[in-house]
Amino acid sequence: LYRKAVNPPSSTFLLLGPSGSGKTAFLTLLESASSRRSNTAPRTHTSQNATSTTVTLPPSVPIASNQYRSVNDPSLSETKRNPVKYIVKDTPGHGKLRSSQLSQLEAILSSKKEKSPISGVIFFVDAASLSDAAEGLRDCATYLHDVLLLLQKLVFSNQKHVSQAASSVSVLVAANKQDLFTALPAGSIKERLEHEIERIRKSRQKGLMDASAGAASNEDEYEVLGTNGEEDFSFQLLEDEVGTQVSVVGGAVVSEEDTEAGAAIRGWEEWIGARL
Template identity: 45%
Template structure:
């Protein structure tokens, strides 16, 4: 992505997640402030400059006096939207392996497609597994990726306005259970292909979270300095957007 030199120093928040979860809608809402615009399926990443809404203070500014002019100029950051389509995910993954002042990652999911047996649940878990594994393995990545010490991940459970949406606690447990399955089938796949044969180290590298555990839990990522939180909201629908808790999460990372 080309970025002008003025933007390159801004802290950035990366938006990723499966197609249709509402990433571009969220970007237009955050950029405009009141209402999300109509969107089409994204084919390329886009980065826009956003400002924290009036009243929220960035973590790095919390000790400044109220009269400090830096506080009045609202904290700006770059929000980077990526296409969720399976064939275009390299854009999102490149932003992780080659981060530009990355402060956090929002993995947006459609909470109405995560019921047991739903194809959406499998696809979402699959993508999230790969993203978390990449974060776990960042120590072996590029210099920039190595420099990322702690990575906060917000799993934003979107579309809570729909009656079929799972509440955040269930989004969390469903994803954990489904990622456990992904993890097991990936390690079997490695064994079957012979890639993992006789090389315990390789196998260990491709196993997400705690070795030897049967059930994956997001808390297992803490050992790799990746913190994961699941918070519900909605970008569109209902009686208007409910994104306050996501804004708060962002402000605490800036």
């Protein structure tokens, strides 16, 4: 009865984030773990272009769509379960290439023919580079702000299929490099990003006001992340106003004392599994 069906991957996760944050390292780790599970060799990349790869989730990570079955069906042991496949798309983080990542994300979410819709954006952050004084924080928050604002714009699109596609995207901020002792924990990464995004949002709001001589129109409302309210920006506000979920989870792609391989990316894989 057990079929070794080759389920085609149905979900895509897009890796975004500044240069050097660990996107390619993460994909390489997923690939080598996946190929260990299926005995194929991993490939290597350079990040000049976006690359898509199909990887599998470790069987021990629960997935949303068969959580019920896996708990209740004793015939499906962990090793017998089909490895669940998903697509990961790596992108270059260099500042000059970001607008093209954004327009590609917009194109995918606007396409009617897309076979593997985007279930999530994994936004990588080098948690050791976001101290207050660092230019890194500003740069990183600006990129994240622009990604979230694009998603918001698409959620509020009056084309139904676009709005639906964008509404099903959630965002994981992967606070990477937790192995470094200078790395900030996920909680302070979250606070700093929210605070910095609030500053970006304020100056944007002011710019729009100036441009329209004080009379903010309805359209402008959607031009401000989390919409044009009084409240300070937080990821919770974005979820309440727009519906887009943002979670910040710490981890490490490279860990020096690698006790259990992959243990440091478990939180991210669980987030992925919850969306498969």
